[in-house]
Amino acid sequence: xxxxxxxSRYLVKRTGEKVFLECVQDMDHENMFWYRQDPGxxxxxxxxxxxxxxxxxxxxPEGYSVSREKKExxxxxxxxxxxxxxxxxxxxxxxxxxxxGPGTRLTVT
Amino acid sequence: GENVEQHPSTLxxxxxxxxxxxxxxxDSASNYFPWYKQxxxxxxxxxxxxxxxxxxxxxxxxxxxxxxxxxxFSLHITETQPEDSAVYFCAAGRDHSGYALNFxxxxxxxVTP
Numbered sequence: 001x002x003x004x005x006x007x008s009r010y011l012v013k014r015t016g017e018k019v020f021l022e023c024v025q026d027m028d029h030e031n032m033f034w035y036r037q038d039p040g041x042x043x044x045x046x047x048x049x050x051x052x053x054x055x056x057x058x059x060x061p062e063g064y065s066v067s068r069e070k071k072e073x074x075x076x077x078x079x080x081x082x083x084x085x086x087x088x089x090x091x092x093x094x095x096x097x098x099x100x101g102p103g104t105r106l107t108v109t
Numbered sequence: 110g111e112n113v114e115q116h117p118s119t120l121x122x123x124x125x126x127x128x129x130x131x132x133x134x135x136d137s138a139s140n141y142f143p144w145y146k147q148x149x150x151x152x153x154x155x156x157x158x159x160x161x162x163x164x165x166x167x168x169x170x171x172x173x174x175x176x177x178x179x180x181x182f183s184l185h186i187t188e189t190q191p192e193d194s195a196v197y198f199c200a201a202g203r204d205h206s207g208y209a210l211n212f213x214x215x216x217x218x219x220v221t222p
Binding site for chain 2: 004033035040041042043044045048056058059090092097098099100101102103
């Protein structure tokens, strides 16, 4: 089975902090994605990556950056967390079908 | 960019009845259409998908139909059971965008015994 793991299930950070969300996959998939999920808005794509050191902006990249130094790891970075970034963050990989991690519920106070 | 509309936002059916959820998309280049089920506290799980070279796909009680001309696709669940209760998402994507998906806003399905 494909496994996509995210470093934390729940996270609470303060406004202005730099936040790192980590995602690791164990199936050597090239494509990885970060989405955020908000009630009534569904899932929205933040960033994705085709390969190591490659990244592409999704629909809502503002306030976020990403890092992919190794194929199995894709990190989402909130440079200066704000309250409107309180959300559920979902990492995913793709190889013929998309596999999601369990999500990180981030609260910014 | 791609815009995916999903209806209805909530759906309540009696156990044993059928449930239908519909989605439309705007990008005619989209060629991959998955459906996900999300239970409380979990990430979305793929339940069925269809690619643009077929019009219908079935897996036991679940089927998906695709009309490329009209740019809409639908999920059909027959003989619903209480464990089918969840939020369902449709999505559309293109292989030459690395399958970055655009999602509908979700349908909350409740199956009552």
